[in-house]
Amino acid sequence: MKKPSFLKLIAAAFVSTAACLAAPAFAAPNCSAEIESNDAMQFNTKAISVPAACKQFTVKLKHVGKMPKSAMGHNWVLSRTADMQGIANDGIAAGIDKDYLKPADARVIAHTKVIGGGESDSVTFAVGKLKAGEDYTFFCSFPGHSGIMKGALTLAK
Known part of the structure; x- marks a missing residue:
């Protein structure tokens, strides 16, 4: 039986060590979410989990429908659940602008x-x-939309 050469052993040890060093110790948290809205007054998700390890969180909203914002506009608003209805009611008077x-x-x-x-x-x-422990809701504040265009946002550990 032929023994491996000293150089082959060193090379194998180097490759093994490099592979370990290249692998991350932990996965970075996903600090963003992409949400779609449509002409049927729907978000494509009903829940968002925000990792507590994130310093900032980004929400990207895309309207995949065809109707103009004056007829079927959508936004994404985050508030405490207890404040949602008041915000939606007060927003009607504020107008689209x-x-x-x-x-x-x-x-x-x-x-x-x-x-x-x-x-x-x-x-x-x-x-x-x-x-932590607070109830948050995301919703669309376009008049009449918040009743069905909403979801829960939670702070995950």
């Missing part, structure tokens, strides 16, 4: 602008604004 949100509404944690078919927008917010 203000994305159906009362200006400087402190109850709104984050929001995109209202977009129409084929358009997209994104928003990035500090995860530190979220508290």
Whole structure:
């Protein structure tokens, strides 16, 4: 039986060590979500989980429908669940030019602008604004949409 040469042993040890060093110790958290809205007043997801390890979280909203924002516009608004209805009610008077949100509404944690078919927008917010154990809802504030265009956002450990 032939013994491996000293150089082959060193090379094998180097390759093994390099492979271990190249592998990450842990996977980085996914600090973003992509959400689609459509002409049928729907988001393509009902839940978003935000990793607590993220410093910031980005939501990318895409309107995959064809209707203009004046007829079937959508935005993505995040608030505490208890504040959602009040924000939606107050937003009606604000109008489309203000994305159906009362200006400087402190109850709104984050929001995109209202977009129409084929358009997209994104928003990035500090995860530190979220508290463990609190109930959060994301919704569309276009008049009449928040009743069905909504979902839960949770802060994951």
